[in-house]
Amino acid sequence: MASSADFACAGCGSATRTPFCSKCGAAAGPQTRQGARRGARPSDRIFTQTRGDIAALWPLLIAPFRHLRDVPPATRRVIALVSAAGILPLAVLTIFSGSALIEYWGLEFYFTLFWAGFFVAVYRTEGVRVQIALATFFFTGIIGMGALFLVLGLGLEALRAPLLGSQSILIAAPAFILFVGLFEEATKAAALFVMGRFLGTLPPLRVFVFYGLISGLSFGVYEGIKYQTELNVMALQETGDVASYYLTNVLRLTSLPFLHAVWTAIAAFLIWFGFRFPKRRLGFFTLAIAIPAVLHGLYDALSRFEPLWALLVAALSIAILSVYIASADDLQRDIAPLAEDAADVLL
Secondary structure: OOOHHHOEEOOOOOEOOOOEOOOOOOEEOOOOOOOOOOOOOHHHHHHHHHHHHHHHHHHHHHHHHHHHHHOOHHHHHHHHHHHHHHHHHHHHHHHOOOOHHHHHHHHHHHHHHHHHHHHHHHHOOOOOOHHHHHHHHHHHHHHHHHHHHHHHHHHHHHHHHHHHOOOOHHHHHHHHHHHHHHHHHHHHHHHHHHHHHHOOOOOOHHHHHHHHHHHHHHHHHHHHHHHHHHHHHHHHHHHOOHHHHHHHHHHHHOHHHHHHHHHHHHHHHHHHHHHHOHHHHHHHHHHHHHHHHHHHHHHHHHHHHOHHHHHHHHHHHHHHHHHHHHHHHHHHHHHOOOOHHHHHHHO
């Protein structure tokens, strides 16, 4: 075993037992750095010292690249994920420059992945099957949204527009609950009803709620594209308010998809109990649509009349979901030993 006297820092000459000096960071070796020539100009002395410092520290700078195989796989995945998260929007805008619609879709999917990753990290969703999550996402985005747009085009849009645009909150609020909240929450919940009916085995409550979050995110993505490429552009052309156009687009990428996810997750919580207790199914399914529809409709209506109250509705929605998720494991454990008929009586 070598002693400290066998190694000398290449930068400052200090004795060291490690590959790099703890005082200056240079690699250990028999050679010490030569000082600047006496009488040299200040600029020459700075250049000589800088060159010597770089030469001494270079082994330390490249050392991590010599040990890439020693990096744990989990750390590699984290590095890759962080790198992708940071560069993906730039890559989309660079590669698809000039294709505005593709760029909009790219950014929407980016924020969807961001929120999905956030939900996985925060809500501890062990047991989620990626293929089911993807099927839920595309079912809501393609089939659910397609059916909703069809209904709107067949006359619902023309019927609800005067009511939603009313200057009286007593008219607008019920209209938003009935014609916006009810229809949109039913659209987002459709994938959950299909899942519960045809999946075979009902997923754990927490996992089912996660699928609700994904369905809501999907709705937010497809709705966001429609607003950013059509409705918000029309508003910009009418008002010329660039700031409003920008800020509403940002909301369509961030908070609004999140709120859609929250409302659908609340529905998923109640739908799960509806499938778990068939004799109470109608009541649970009714609440699963009605509660999110009321929260959704009130938020939309109050956003027009009292934005601060709308913010409180959003906070209340998040609080309800947080309580549901926090109690999911305990509730599922408590009802597990109960027979179906006994549980039905208790509930």
